[in-house]
Amino acid sequence: MAQFTIALDAMGGDDAPSMVVGGVILAAERLLDTKFLLFGDKARLEPLLARHGGEGGGRIEIRHTDQRVSGDEKPSQALRKGRASSMGLAIEAVKQGEAVGAVSAGNTGALMALAKFALRMLPGIDRPAICTLLPTMRGQSVVLDLGANVECDAETLVQFAIMGEAFARVMLGIARPSIALLNVGSEEVKGHDIVREAAQRLRDTALPIDFKGFVEGDGIGKGDVDVIVTDGFTGNVALKTVEGTAKLIGHHLRSSFETSIWTKLSYLVARPAIEAARDHFDPRRYNGAMFVGLNGIVIKSHGGTDAFGFANAIGVAHQLAVANIDERITEDLRNFSAAAVGAAATGS
Amino acid sequence: MAQFTIALDAMGGDDAPSMVVGGVILAAERLLDTKFLLFGDKARLEPLLARHGGEGGGRIEIRHTDQRVSGDEKPSQALRKGRASSMGLAIEAVKQGEAVGAVSAGNTGALMALAKFALRMLPGIDRPAICTLLPTMRGQSVVLDLGANVECDAETLVQFAIMGEAFARVMLGIARPSIALLNVGSEEVKGHDIVREAAQRLRDTALPIDFKGFVEGDGIGKGDVDVIVTDGFTGNVALKTVEGTAKLIGHHLRSSFETSIWTKLSYLVARPAIEAARDHFDPRRYNGAMFVGLNGIVIKSHGGTDAFGFANAIGVAHQLAVANIDERITEDLRNFSAAAVGAAATGS
Numbered sequence: 001m002a003q004f005t006i007a008l009d010a011m012g013g014d015d016a017p018s019m020v021v022g023g024v025i026l027a028a029e030r031l032l033d034t035k036f037l038l039f040g041d042k043a044r045l046e047p048l049l050a051r052h053g054g055e056g057g058g059r060i061e062i063r064h065t066d067q068r069v070s071g072d073e074k075p076s077q078a079l080r081k082g083r084a085s086s087m088g089l090a091i092e093a094v095k096q097g098e099a100v101g102a103v104s105a106g107n108t109g110a111l112m113a114l115a116k117f118a119l120r121m122l123p124g125i126d127r128p129a130i131c132t133l134l135p136t137m138r139g140q141s142v143v144l145d146l147g148a149n150v151e152c153d154a155e156t157l158v159q160f161a162i163m164g165e166a167f168a169r170v171m172l173g174i175a176r177p178s179i180a181l182l183n184v185g186s187e188e189v190k191g192h193d194i195v196r197e198a199a200q201r202l203r204d205t206a207l208p209i210d211f212k213g214f215v216e217g218d219g220i221g222k223g224d225v226d227v228i229v230t231d232g233f234t235g236n237v238a239l240k241t242v243e244g245t246a247k248l249i250g251h252h253l254r255s256s257f258e259t260s261i262w263t264k265l266s267y268l269v270a271r272p273a274i275e276a277a278r279d280h281f282d283p284r285r286y287n288g289a290m291f292v293g294l295n296g297i298v299i300k301s302h303g304g305t306d307a308f309g310f311a312n313a314i315g316v317a318h319q320l321a322v323a324n325i326d327e328r329i330t331e332d333l334r335n336f337s338a339a340a341v342g343a344a345a346t347g348s
Numbered sequence: 349m350a351q352f353t354i355a356l357d358a359m360g361g362d363d364a365p366s367m368v369v370g371g372v373i374l375a376a377e378r379l380l381d382t383k384f385l386l387f388g389d390k391a392r393l394e395p396l397l398a399r400h401g402g403e404g405g406g407r408i409e410i411r412h413t414d415q416r417v418s419g420d421e422k423p424s425q426a427l428r429k430g431r432a433s434s435m436g437l438a439i440e441a442v443k444q445g446e447a448v449g450a451v452s453a454g455n456t457g458a459l460m461a462l463a464k465f466a467l468r469m470l471p472g473i474d475r476p477a478i479c480t481l482l483p484t485m486r487g488q489s490v491v492l493d494l495g496a497n498v499e500c501d502a503e504t505l506v507q508f509a510i511m512g513e514a515f516a517r518v519m520l521g522i523a524r525p526s527i528a529l530l531n532v533g534s535e536e537v538k539g540h541d542i543v544r545e546a547a548q549r550l551r552d553t554a555l556p557i558d559f560k561g562f563v564e565g566d567g568i569g570k571g572d573v574d575v576i577v578t579d580g581f582t583g584n585v586a587l588k589t590v591e592g593t594a595k596l597i598g599h600h601l602r603s604s605f606e607t608s609i610w611t612k613l614s615y616l617v618a619r620p621a622i623e624a625a626r627d628h629f630d631p632r633r634y635n636g637a638m639f640v641g642l643n644g645i646v647i648k649s650h651g652g653t654d655a656f657g658f659a660n661a662i663g664v665a666h667q668l669a670v671a672n673i674d675e676r677i678t679e680d681l682r683n684f685s686a687a688a689v690g691a692a693a694t695g696s
Contacts, residue, residue: 241569
C-alpha cells in the first residue's frame with residue numbers, strides 16, 4: 001500500500017506526454033512507497049504507458065481529461081478555463097488531499113495562478129516564491145525567488161528567507177543553513193532600501209538563524225551560503241544568466257575541440273573528464289522548482305526536460321512531502337513572528 | 349607629437365603601482381599617437397618605469413602626489429579629501445582638457461563620485477551608467493548599467509539604451525546595433541512597470557534604432573542583441589553571476605582532470621583546446637568599463653587585473669576618444685528628444 005500519492009500534469013512540457021510517462025515510470029521504480037495520478041488524455045497515455053513497459057506495479061493511475069493549458073496561455077485565461085485541464089486537476093488532487101503534491105512541466109504563470117487560487121497561501125505568508133537548488137563549488141545552494149514576484153518589499157524578502165531555510169534543511173539535510181540576501185556589494189550600506197531593510201530585520205531577529213548579510217552575484221557559484229534570497233526579477237535574471245553562461249562555455253569548448261584534426265583527437269582522450277565536469281551542470285539534475293509558501297506542494301519542472309529530468313522533479317515533490325515541508329515553514333514563521341514580537345516588547 | 353593624452357591613476361588596484369606601470373608601457377607600445385600622465389608616488393613610479401624598460405619613448409610622464417584613495421573609502425570621504433589623490437588628479441586632467449580620458453583600477457564608488465563631481469553629466473543625461481563588453485556566442489555585446497544606479501526609472505533606462513547604442517557603434521563597429529531591455533520574459537506583458545514603460549518609449553520613438561524588446565538572462569550569453577540595458581542592481585548581479593559561473597565551471601573542469609593519473613595525462617593532450625576556450629573568457633580581455641554619460645571619458649579597470657588587463661583598459665579609453673564618444677552620445681540624445689517631441693506633436 002502506497003504511503004504517498006503524487007499528482008502529475010501529463011500534458012505539460014515540450015515533449016509531453018511521452019516525457020512525463022517516461023519520467024513517472026522511472027520515479028515509480030525509485031519511490032516504492034508512492035502512487036501516481038497521471039492527469040491527461042487517456043487515449044494517448046495508455047499506449048505510452050504500455051510501450052514504456054507497464055504501469056509501475058499498479059501504482060500509476062490515469063485520470064482522463066482532454067483539456068490542457070497551452071504554453072502561451074495567460075494566467076488569467078488559465079484561471080478562467082484551465083481548472084478542468086490536466087494541470088488544474090493535478091492541483092485539485094492536492095487541494096482535496098488525495099495527493100501530497102503536484103508536478104507539472106507546463107506554463108509557469110498558469111501553474112502559479114491555478115495553484116495560488118486552489119491552494120491559497122500558508123498562514124503568515126503573503127506571496128509564494130519559486131525556489132530551487134543550484135550547483136556551487138561547495139555542493140548546492142537554495143535560491144529564491146526565481147520569478148514569481150518581480151517586485152518584493154522587505155517583509156516579503158524576510159518571509160522568503162524563512163521559507164528558503166526550511167527548504168534547505170529538507171533538501172540539503174543541513175541543520176542550520178546559512179542565509180544571505182543577494183546584493184550589489186557585501187557592505188551594509190550597499191543596495192537599495194528594500195534589501196537593506198530586509199537585512200536589518202533578519203539581523204534583529206532573536207531566532208537562531210544563521211544570517212550572513214549580503215552576497216554578490218558570484219556568491220551563487222562560490223556557494224558562500226546555503227540559501228540566497230532575492231526578488232523574482234533579479235533571481236530570474238541570475239538563474240538564466242547561469243544557464244546562458246554555462247551554454248556559452250560549452251559552446252566555446254566544443255568549437256575549440258573542433259578547430260583541427262589534432263584537437264578532435266584530443267577530445268576523445270579528454271572526453272571522460274569533460275563529461276564528468278559537464279554532469280555537475282546537467283540541468284536535469286537540478287530539475288524541480290518548488291512554489292514555496294503555498295498550502296500544498298507544487299513542483300514546476302523545466303518545460304524542455306526529458307524523462308530523467310521529470311523523474312527528478314517528482315523526486316523533489318516526494319522528498320518535500322516526506323519531510324512535511326509546509327508544516328516546517330509554518331512553524332518557522334510562527335517562531336519568527338513570536339521572536340520579532342518578543343524582541344519589540346523587550347526593546348532589544 | 350602625441351595626438352591624445354590619457355591620464356592614469358597609478359596607485360589604484362590590487363597590484364598598483366607595478367601593474368599600472370607595466371600596463372602603460374604595454375599601451376605605449378601599441379598607441380603611438382598617445383601620451384600618458386601617470387599620477388602617483390614618484391619615488392615608487394620612477395624605479396618601476398626604469399625596471400620595466402624605459403619611458404615609452406618619452407611619452408610617459410610622472411605627476412607626483414603622495415595621496416591615494418584606499419579601497420574601503422566611502423564615496424563621500426573620497427569627495428571630501430580625495431581630490432588631490434592620484435585618482436582625483438587623473439580626473440582633474442580630463443576636466444582641464446589636458447587629457448582625453450582617465451583610467452583607474454581603484455575604488456569604483458570613489459571613482460564614480462569624483463568623476464561625477466568634476467566632470468558633470470552630458471547635456472540631457474540624468475545619471476551615468478557603467479558599461480562594458482561581455483563575450484557571447486556571436487562575439488561581444490554591450491551591457492549597462494553594471495552598478496552605478498541600483499534604482500532606475502523608465503526615462504533613465506531609455507537614456508542608457510541610447511548611450512549603450514553609441515558605445516556599441518564605437519567599440520563593436522556596428523552601424524546600427526540592436527538593443528533590448530533585460531527582463532524576466534520576452535513577452536510585452538512581462539516584468540515590472542518601469543521596464544515595460546521604457547520598452548514602450550523605445551518602441552514609440554521615430555528614430556531608426558533597432559529596438560528588439562526584451563531579452564532574458566540567457567540572452568546575454570547567446571548574444572541575442574548587441575546592447576543589453578538594465579538597472580544597476582540587476583546588471584551588477586548578472587555580471588557577477590557570469591563571472592561566478594565561469595569560475596565554477598573552471599573549477600569543475602580542473603577537478604575532473606585531477607581525479608586520476610589517466611585524466612591528468614589526458615589534460616596534457618587536451619590543454620591547447622581548453623586554453624583556447626578559456627581565452628574567450630579571459631576577463632583581462634574585457635577589462636575597461638566606461639562610466640557613460642559623464643562629460644569626459646573615465647574608464648574603470650578591474651581592481652585585480654594585471655599589466656595586460658590594464659593596457660586593455662587604456663585601449664578602451666583610446667578607442668572611445670578617437671571616436672569622440674561623448675559627442676556621439678550627445679547628438680544621439682538630441683535626435684532622440686527631437687524625435688520624441690515630433691512623435692508627440694503628430695500624435696503618432
